[in-house]
Amino acid sequence: MENFDFLHIDNSDMNIKIKEDYCKGCGYCIDICPEYVFKESTKVNSRGYELPEIINIDACVGCKKCELICPELAISVDKEEKKQ
Ligand code: SF4
Numbered sequence: 001m002e003n004f005d006f007l008h009i010d011n012s013d014m015n016i017k018i019k020e021d022y023c024k025g026c027g028y029c030i031d032i033c034p035e036y037v038f039k040e041s042t043k044v045n046s047r048g049y050e051l052p053e054i055i056n057i058d059a060c061v062g063c064k065k066c067e068l069i070c071p072e073l074a075i076s077v078d079k080e081e082k083k084q
C-alpha cells in the first residue's frame with residue numbers, strides 16, 4: 001500500500017474530475033481548497049449553475065477537502081498511476 005506523506009507528496013500527477021452536471025455552483029470547493037486550485041468561472045452547466053474552474057492543478061496536495069465538502073458528490077481527486 002502506498003504511503004501518504006503530506007510533506008513529501010509528489011503532486012505533479014493529481015487528477016481532479018468535476019461532474020459538471022452534478023454541480024450546483026455553491027463554491028464550497030473554491031473556498032475550502034488551501035492551495036487555491038479552483039476559481040469561480042462564468043461557465044454554466046445544463047442546470048444553469050456556475051461551475052468552478054481548475055486553474056492550478058499543480059498546486060493540489062491531494063487533501064480531498066474539495067471532494068469531501070462537495071454536497072453534490074461532483075468532485076473526485078485521485079493520484080494518477082505513474083506511467084512506466
Ligand atoms: S484535494 Fe485539496 S489541494 Fe487538491 S484541489 Fe482539493 S482541496 Fe485543493
Ligand code: SF4
Nearest residue numbers: 023024026027029070
Ligand atoms: S462544492 Fe461541488 S457543487 Fe459546490 S461548486 Fe464545488 S463542485 Fe459545484
